[in-house]
Amino acid sequence: MGRNLQSGDRLRLRLRPVDLAREHGLSTQAVRNYEEAGILPAAERTPHGYRTYTSLHAQALRAFLALIPGHGHRTAASIMRAVNQGAVDEAFRLIDESHAQLREDRRTLQAVESALGSLEPAAAPEPDAPSGAVRFIGPLAGHLGIHPATLRTWERAGLVSPRRDPLTGYRVYDEADVRDARLAHQLRRGGYLLEQIAPLIAQVRAAGGPEPLEATLRDWHGRLSTRGRAMLAGAAELEAYLRTVPSPPGR
Known part of the structure; x- marks a missing residue:
């Protein structure tokens, strides 16, 4: 020494x-x-x-x-x-x-950027969906290639927050819910746990969508x-x- x-x-x-x-x-x-x-x-x-x-x-x-x-x-x-x-x-x-x-932390940032970059443009509303909504649980699960029970698990974990149709009581996923579900799906495929995904989804919601997160991601890079x-x-x-x-x- x-x-x-x-x-x-x-x-x-x-x-x-x-x-x-x-x-x-x-x-x-x-x-x-x-x-x-x-x-x-x-x-x-x-x-x-x-x-x-x-x-x-x-x-x-x-x-x-x-x-x-x-x-x-x-x-x-x-x-x-x-x-x-x-x-x-x-x-x-x-x-x-x-x-x-x-x-x-760098890997997490890369996963978030990859997941956001992989999001497809929002799909058109389903013909049977009520006004202002995008999908019910079945069609959304089918679109993502997952079981409806998975969406219910994500809901309990705070990853998606569908509202309930006042007449039928069915879950109704609007455009933001679909976006969150697709982002959660990408991160789950990347091996991230629900408790790791939840705060990232919260950031997307707080920012108003993926696009405003660009500045956040740049700041994240800078801080790392x-x-x-x-x-x-x-x-x-x-x-x-x-x-x-x-x-x-x-x-």
Whole structure:
């Protein structure tokens, strides 16, 4: 990991809590809280009880703050605690989990884009459909190639919300319901669970259809790219800290 700083070297470079805090616009209490939480290594104390920090603590704080944008506060804190406890492999495992989640989020975005792109133009109303409606449950299920019971399951999961005909009590699927059912069908074929699909359908409804979601999808792409780049920046600062932190005894 490169040359570790000797204990004497670290003690010669003494820093106060305020020195660490000023670099990042933090309060001195925040720095103390990070130490107490194990995010920073334990500080030595002067004979009068004042905390004495070193360049080791300064780099630990930089690493922690750099990890937050890519991994979130909780995971970043767990990574730093693992490193400070000498459990570097656990820190790497946590980092791997964040990367796996980012990869899964990218796959979800790709599935949504693919599903939206595969939606056919809305079909013409059925001859026997009441005014303002598109299909009853049987014709819609037949159009999608699924069983009517599947549509009822999707309804219970919140994927479709058909109204009831006041005279017959039959489910009536309007154009938006048909769109949601087709989108759900595409995502189910892609292997996504109902609980994963429901919030995506809700986004389509809130946007008023697939077309207004284009801006949302672009923003989604941007946020994933920003997160990936933040992970790289966090990794660089963590690597710098790992080169500085003393190796556990026996290594």
